Amino acid sequence: MPSGLRSVAVFCGSRPGHNPAYRAAATALGTGLAHAGMRLVYGGGRIGLMGVVADAVLAAGGAVLGVIPEFLCRREIMHDGVMELIVTDSMHSRKLKMFEAADAFVMLPGGLGTLDEVVEIITWRQLGLHDKPVLLCDVAGSAQPIQAALRASIEMGFANADAIELFEVLDGPDATLARLAELQPSQAPANSTRL
Ligand code: AMP
Secondary structure (H helix, E strand, O other): OOOOOEEEEOOOOOOOOOHHHHHHHHHHHHHHOOOOOEEEEEEOEEHHHHHHHHHHHHHHOOEEEEHHHEEOOOOOOOOOOOEEEEEOOHHHHHHHHHHOOEEEEEEEEOHHHHHHHHOOOOOOHHHOOOOOOOEEEEEEOHHHHHHHHHHHHOOOOEEEEEHHHHHHEEHHHHHHHHHHHHHHOOOOOOOOOHO
16 A cells, blocks of 8 residues: 655755745745655755755644754754754764655755765765655746756766666756655665665
């Protein structure tokens, strides 16, 4: 019997960004995850869009797992309201824990950290180390630069044409939530020992 996704990792900015649409999208995504019964896995902070998405899930009665490296506990102002918080010894172990805990990944708008996290997950998928879905939730064009970077890699001959299928771009939180509701957890075993 299909069970659907249980946990979704969200990568997003530790700042709110300039456009109020970013905050609105994070709120809508968090609320929708809670209503769908999908646990949020995220970076454990209470600031920026990270805090917005976690607060929205909690306000709607959903479950949250935060994963934060010890050295960022103060800088990212660790969220003390989340249900489950794992403190890791490094950025690398944080990313691995988030990867292992999630059935799928969503990128909301963010900065370099967000980009780093989602590109790493996409790269691991390109290497065949996992087959978990990666969704880019586009808010006012926020997903365009990463799409353009991948298209440029393909045009320059540094990636296969089908690399564009490693992730999906959805227009806003409603479309992202609708797609999440259709997805099933990957049956392919994730090869964490190679990460
Ligand atoms: P940002 O998008 O830069 O606001 O960062 C969002 C998240 O990415 C935060 O949880 C940061 O801790 C994390 N982050 C920031 N810089 C890096 C980095 N160089 N490598 C991995 N993660 C990062």
